[in-house]
Amino acid sequence: MEYVKAVKISVWVYLxxxxxxxxxxxxxxxxxxxxxxxxIISHPDAGKTTLxxxxxxxxxxxxxxxxxxSRKAAKHAVSDWMEIEKxxxxxxxxxxxxxxxxxxxxxxxxxPGHQDFSExxxxxxxxxxxAVMVIDGAKGVESQTRxxxxxxxxxxxxxxxxxxKLDREIKEPFQLLEDIENELGxxxxxxxxxxxxxxxxxxxYNRETREIQLFDGGNHGQSQVESTIISIDDENAKRIIGxxxxxxxxxxxxxxxxxxxxxxxxMVKNGRLTPVFFGSxxxxxxxxxxxxxxxxxxxxxxxxxxxxxxxxxxxxxxxAFVFKIQANxxxxxxxxxxxxxxxxxxxxxxxxxxxxxxxxxxxxxQPQQFLAQDREIVEEAYAGDxxxxxxxxxxxxxxxxxxxxxxxxxxxxxxxxPEHFARxxxxxxxxxxxxxxxxxxxxxEGAIQVFKQINIGIEEIxxxxxxxxxxxxxxxRLKNEYNVDIKVEKLxxxxxxxxxxxxxxxxxxxLTSDTKLVKDLKERNILLFQSExxxxxxxxxxxxxxxxxxxxx
Numbered sequence: 001m002e003y004v005k006a007v008k009i010s011v012w013v014y015l016x017x018x019x020x021x022x023x024x025x026x027x028x029x030x031x032x033x034x035x036x037x038x039x040i041i042s043h044p045d046a047g048k049t050t051l052x053x054x055x056x057x058x059x060x061x062x063x064x065x066x067x068x069x070s071r072k073a074a075k076h077a078v079s080d081w082m083e084i085e086k087x088x089x090x091x092x093x094x095x096x097x098x099x100x101x102x103x104x105x106x107x108x109x110x111x112p113g114h115q116d117f118s119e120x121x122x123x124x125x126x127x128x129x130x131a132v133m134v135i136d137g138a139k140g141v142e143s144q145t146r147x148x149x150x151x152x153x154x155x156x157x158x159x160x161x162x163x164x165k166l167d168r169e170i171k172e173p174f175q176l177l178e179d180i181e182n183e184l185g186x187x188x189x190x191x192x193x194x195x196x197x198x199x200x201x202x203x204x205y206n207r208e209t210r211e212i213q214l215f216d217g218g219n220h221g222q223s224q225v226e227s228t229i230i231s232i233d234d235e236n237a238k239r240i241i242g243x244x245x246x247x248x249x250x251x252x253x254x255x256x257x258x259x260x261x262x263x264x265x266x267m268v269k270n271g272r273l274t275p276v277f278f279g280s281x282x283x284x285x286x287x288x289x290x291x292x293x294x295x296x297x298x299x300x301x302x303x304x305x306x307x308x309x310x311x312x313x314x315x316x317x318x319x320a321f322v323f324k325i326q327a328n329x330x331x332x333x334x335x336x337x338x339x340x341x342x343x344x345x346x347x348x349x350x351x352x353x354x355x356x357x358x359x360x361x362x363x364x365x366q367p368q369q370f371l372a373q374d375r376e377i378v379e380e381a382y383a384g385d386x387x388x389x390x391x392x393x394x395x396x397x398x399x400x401x402x403x404x405x406x407x408x409x410x411x412x413x414x415x416x417x418p419e420h421f422a423r424x425x426x427x428x429x430x431x432x433x434x435x436x437x438x439x440x441x442x443x444x445e446g447a448i449q450v451f452k453q454i455n456i457g458i459e460e461i462x463x464x465x466x467x468x469x470x471x472x473x474x475x476x477r478l479k480n481e482y483n484v485d486i487k488v489e490k491l492x493x494x495x496x497x498x499x500x501x502x503x504x505x506x507x508x509x510x511l512t513s514d515t516k517l518v519k520d521l522k523e524r525n526i527l528l529f530q531s532e533x534x535x536x537x538x539x540x541x542x543x544x545x546x547x548x549x550x551x552x553x
Contacts, residue, residue: 028346028382029314033300035384037107037341038160039125041152042134043142047164051134051281052097052110058288059099059106096324096339096386098369104295107386111148120324123397123413123446125151127323127341127386129302130158132294133274134281137163137170137197140179149184156271157302160294161188167215167280169198173252180274187261187273191293192286193252194278195245202241204278204286205232205249207256212237215285227285268297301384304343306400308408311344313383318345318353319402321410322395326388327441328481336441337368338391340401343410347381354404358394361404366390397446415520415551418449418464421493421528422471425461427485438482439463443521448474451518451526454507462518462528464496495529497538497547510541524551 042048095110109128111121125131131152135141152159163176170176173194180188195202195212203214214228230237238246267273275297279286303310304321311319324339347367355362368375368388381387398413426435439461443450449464465471471488478484493516499506506517506525515538516528527547529535539545 025314025316028316031346031382032313032384034104035107035301035382036104036130036295036298037109037128037301037384037386038130038132038294038298039109039111039121039128040132040134041111041121041125041145041148043136043139043144046134046136046139046142046145047281048134049110051132051162051164051287052095052108054281054284054287055101055106055108055291056097056099057284058291059101096369096388098386101291102295105382105385106295107384109386120446121148122151122416123323125155125157126413127321127339128157129300129384130160130298133159133161135161135163135176135180137165137176137278138168140171140176141183146183149186153184153186153271158268158271158298159186159274160290160298161274161276162281162286162290163194163276163278164281166194166197166201166204166278167283167285170194173278174255177276180276186271187267188276189261189263189273190256190276190278192278192289193249193256195241195249200245201280202245205253206289207253212241213286213289214240215280216283265297269299301343304410306408306410311408311410313344315344316346317403317406318347318351319343319400319408319410320347320387321401322397322399323413325391325395325397325445327445328477336391336393337388338395338399339386339388342381342383342385342387344383345403346383347385347387349377349379353401354407355394356400356402356407356409357396358399362394362401364389364401393444396444415449416466417496417549418466419494420466420468420471421462421464421491421496423461423489423491424463424474425487427487431484434482434484435478435486438478438484440521442474442477450521451528452521453516453518462491462516491528492530493528495532495535497527497529497535497549498551499525499527500546500548501544504542504545509538509545512537520551522551 040048040052097108097110099106099108109124111124125148133145133149135145149159161180163170171179173190177188177190180186190207192204192206192213194204201215203212205212210232211229212232214230216227230240232249241249261273263275264273268275275293277286277290277293279290281287301313303312320340320342322338322340325336326339327336347364349367350363350365352361352363354360366389367378367381369378369381369386375388378387400408400410402408424439426432439450442448448470451462451464453462463471463474465474475486475488478486492514509517511517511527512534514530515534518526518528520526527538529538535547539547
């Protein structure tokens with residue numbers, strides 16, 4: 001009898017443990033499925049940062065939206081947190097923003113639109129599961145949009161298109177669709193369709209519901225807009241939008257239905273078809289319908305590639321990778337934050353994890369989530385979330401963190417070839433210490449690449465950047481964050497190559513007189529060239545030499 005009782009208790013305990021574990025797994029899965037992490041990309045001035053602000057407005061994260069254009073006003077875009085961004089009215093660094101909407105937890109990565117900061121944008125796209133592409137309706141697809149789209153297409157992530165600025169004169173909508181398909185090589189499906197534009201902008205027609213959302217400029221987009229919606233079959237629709245606009249709308253809808261691409265969810269998921277939405281971010285028109293449909297069509301967090309295969313997001317064990325490092329986000333803190341994308345499991349404040357590149361355990365302290373530079377401590381986070389942790393100087397971009405019971409390494413983030421170079425040194429040699437600290441920290445953020453000349457100390461270094469505006473940002477940040485004035489002497493180099501051969505002594509290479517041998521901060525050997533001819537010479541006169549235009553992670 002006692003034996004039977006003991007067996008019953010054992011079975012009950014086992015079933016209880018199984019039930020608790022099953023419920024915990026279901027809770028983990030439901031939390032992760034409600035996560036959305038996306039990057040916003042566009043050419044400069046297409047309205048990307050303005051659209052980001054409006055998402056936050058509708059998510060209740062801010063009460064009143066600022067605008068990038070209002071430089072004389074006291075308000076600025078929340079995602080533009082650096083002083084230089086507020087002064088110039090442009091985004092020069094990626095911002096991390098999180099808000100909740102309709103029970104979804106949404107992580108937005110607002111990227112710099114300016115091409116001079118495209119490397120920061122590329123790293124940010126590595127942390128996103130999908131992208132929102134903002135297009136200026138008056139200009140269509142522009143050069144920087146093409147470059148950023150190319151990165152998205154390599155990763156095959158879903159892309160949602162928001163055609164902006166319908167409160168102004170725009171190109172013909174069919175011409176915009178043709179632009180997207182011809183320039184970017186992706187099919188498109190308009191979810192809604194514009195009725196007029198500029199002064200004659202009447203609203204948009206929703207193809208699924210057969211309803212017209214009438215345009216209302218509201219209070220210049222500072223607060224949410226209540227829309228008036230009528231059915232296209234309503235007898236008053238023709239009178240409200242006007243006979244000519246109504247007839248034109250019917251013709252264009254018929255043309256779209258007959259000749260346009262069909263909506264295909266699988267093609268959207270694979271990045272081969274982009275749902276297109278028309279609206280005006282400045283006036284908030286079309287923003288909330290876009291957000292609702294985006295959440296309906298977009299994917300929850302995706303699995304990530306590692307040296308042990310794909311890592312399932314629903315795996316109970318925590319894993320993440322560092323995609324961004326930012327120092328001095330708040331002058332009062334003077335801290336350094338490592339931004340990481342959680343790839344699997346659940347994060348808990350103070351948890352101990354294995355730092356793969358550092359080959360040791362670390363405790364993740366002061367975990368924070370952000371609204372640009374505003375921060376709050378978080379107790380827990382899930383796969384898909386972006387968190388920042390205090391970095392005492394041990395993390396680098398691309399580092400993997402995971403539980404020590406299951407060690408693996410996520411695919412690294414490569415260094416791209418800078419196109420502009422300059423010799424940089426402090427004006428005041430007595431500030432050498434601050435200069436070295438500033439240069440080192442800013443380079444660890446990935447904002448610049450630093451090269452040391454052989455047999456010369458770090459007091460005088462060569463800085464490489466993708467765009468010349470980065471030199472201006474470097475000068476500004478060293479002055480304002482480290483109190484160091486610098487001299488910047490532009491150099492004639494235009495090409496860089498990493499030496500792949502480990503068995504070659506670089507000093508023995510046969511090179512042209514205008515080629516310079518340097519090392520980066522990882523002690524990798526590098527050649528700087530003034531022309532393509534110099535590269536050809538090096539390869540022709542050094543048998544077996546292997547050069548790469550990308551610094552592999």
